[in-house]
Amino acid sequence: MSTAITSPVPPRGPVDHDVRDQIVAAATKHFSQYGYEKTTVSDLAKTIGFSKAYIYKFFESKQAIGEMICSNCLREIEAEVAAAVSAVDRPPEKLRRMFKAIVEASLRLFFRDRKLYEIAISSATERWRSAIAHEEFVRQLILEVLKQGRDSGEFERKTPIDETAAAIYLVMHPYINPLLLRHSFDHTDEAPALLSGLVLRSLSP
Amino acid sequence: MSTAITSPVPPRGPVDHDVRDQIVAAATKHFSQYGYEKTTVSDLAKTIGFSKAYIYKFFESKQAIGEMICSNCLREIEAEVAAAVSAVDRPPEKLRRMFKAIVEASLRLFFRDRKLYEIAISSATERWRSAIAHEEFVRQLILEVLKQGRDSGEFERKTPIDETAAAIYLVMHPYINPLLLRHSFDHTDEAPALLSGLVLRSLSP
DNA sequence: GATGTGACCAATGTACAATATAGTCACTTA
DNA sequence: TAAGTGACTATATTGTACATTGGTCACATC
Numbered sequence: 001m002s003t004a005i006t007s008p009v010p011p012r013g014p015v016d017h018d019v020r021d022q023i024v025a026a027a028t029k030h031f032s033q034y035g036y037e038k039t040t041v042s043d044l045a046k047t048i049g050f051s052k053a054y055i056y057k058f059f060e061s062k063q064a065i066g067e068m069i070c071s072n073c074l075r076e077i078e079a080e081v082a083a084a085v086s087a088v089d090r091p092p093e094k095l096r097r098m099f100k101a102i103v104e105a106s107l108r109l110f111f112r113d114r115k116l117y118e119i120a121i122s123s124a125t126e127r128w129r130s131a132i133a134h135e136e137f138v139r140q141l142i143l144e145v146l147k148q149g150r151d152s153g154e155f156e157r158k159t160p161i162d163e164t165a166a167a168i169y170l171v172m173h174p175y176i177n178p179l180l181l182r183h184s185f186d187h188t189d190e191a192p193a194l195l196s197g198l199v200l201r202s203l204s205p
Numbered sequence: 206m207s208t209a210i211t212s213p214v215p216p217r218g219p220v221d222h223d224v225r226d227q228i229v230a231a232a233t234k235h236f237s238q239y240g241y242e243k244t245t246v247s248d249l250a251k252t253i254g255f256s257k258a259y260i261y262k263f264f265e266s267k268q269a270i271g272e273m274i275c276s277n278c279l280r281e282i283e284a285e286v287a288a289a290v291s292a293v294d295r296p297p298e299k300l301r302r303m304f305k306a307i308v309e310a311s312l313r314l315f316f317r318d319r320k321l322y323e324i325a326i327s328s329a330t331e332r333w334r335s336a337i338a339h340e341e342f343v344r345q346l347i348l349e350v351l352k353q354g355r356d357s358g359e360f361e362r363k364t365p366i367d368e369t370a371a372a373i374y375l376v377m378h379p380y381i382n383p384l385l386l387r388h389s390f391d392h393t394d395e396a397p398a399l400l401s402g403l404v405l406r407s408l409s410p
Numbered sequence: 411g412a413t414g415t416g417a418c419c420a421a422t423g424t425a426c427a428a429t430a431t432a433g434t435c436a437c438t439t440a
Numbered sequence: 441t442a443a444g445t446g447a448c449t450a451t452a453t454t455g456t457a458c459a460t461t462g463g464t465c466a467c468a469t470c
Contacts, residue, residue, distance in 0.1 A: 166395065166399055194375060202407035203406075
């Protein structure tokens with residue numbers, strides 16, 4: 001364990017470097033315009049004016065670049081969800097807002113940046129770290145709201161908190177995971193309200 | 206409405222006919238052995254000893270044959286679920302069994318008859334009638350158990366029953382729909398117990 | 411040592427002709 | 441009239457020669 005100082009997979013090359021930012025910027029633009037698959041590493045190299053080989057000094061694969069872009073997208077969603085949750089102070093309302101915000105933010109990504117959404121789908125399908133981190137974020141947020149609600153006496157305390165958290169996560173899962181969300185479009189209108197209602201009823205003391 | 210005596214899409218040719226059964230038998234065998242896509246209509250014709258054209262006297266398309274086979278599979282699952290539900294008499298336990306049975310039966314179809322499962326996936330993806338009917342079956346069963354539980358006083362009665370039913374259906378949806386189930390494998394062990402627990406807590410009076 | 415590259419390879423993707431398939435229809439036979 | 445078919449077409453699907461692409465490496469320059 002003494003070696004695990006940094007992130008699980010240390011980034012290749014200098015972490016803070018102008019060229020790294022240029023690559024990310026170029027990738028964001030190209031991926032969202034032409035899509036992940038149709039963008040070649042050479043395209044990125046050409047737009048920043050370096051050779052393809054140089055890119056591999058900073059990223060160990062094209063997928064690593066994709067993960068970076070994907071992480072940024074997912075972190076935007078996370079920021080929005082976090083904001084929605086902290087905009088209110090009662091835990092039940094926090095849960096409602098959380099569910100609503102995550103569906104809305106994900107759908108917006110889908111409809112506004114479809115090409116980037118496709119990366120998110122790859123990310124979920126192939127279980128990239130960016131996707132796993134996103135799931136973990138939601139899990140943690142659920143747990144926090146749950147703790148708060150138990151402390152304030154608004155949520156029941158008999159069921160083991162891990163069990164409750166895991167169950168709520170499973171309820172939200174089809175709307176969190178981009179791959180599944182695509183197949184849940186028929187329900188995205190009613191699902192947040194219906195399911196929040198059900199979850200909150202299950203939490204009543 | 207006076208014309209809607211039979212099913213929405215009347216079957217082509219004589220309904221009760223020996224050759225029709227032969228086609229279904231041959232299709233069941235071929236589809237489960239080689240898969241829906243890799244079976245040609247000529248293959249079916251050859252095994253029953255007629256010409257391909259004759260098959261189209263009984264089914265209006267290859268997909269119609271697929272729907273027939275798929276319906277049979279899904280009806281098997283439905284029978285198993287219905288049996289599991291009626292094996293116990295308290296509505297809460299009925300719900301638990303129902304969830305468990307539907308996941309188990311669907312997984313068994315997946316692992317034992319993977320090729321047939323692929324038809325179920327097509328069915329769900331392209332929203333064939335067989336898939337819609339399957340969903341409707343589950344919806345109805347949920348509603349029935351819900352009514353029973355409300356009558357016996359074991360379930361709460363404040364929430365509109367349609368809302369409760371719709372919410373529970375949404376919770377189960379990722380495990381009912383073959384297309385979604387495939388992406389929920391990671392959770393099929395814990396999901397039935399965890400989610401039944403949550404749902405039942407939400408139903409407590 | 412940091413910055414940067416052209417040449418190279420295996421694997422994946424593409425274009426397009428050749429083939430196979432779903433589905434129809436006019437027709438035969440009993 | 442019911443049972444049954446060969447020949448036909450338009451659309452998929454496949455095979456295959458060819459081009460791209462992801463990724464590496466030895467090497468050059470500052």
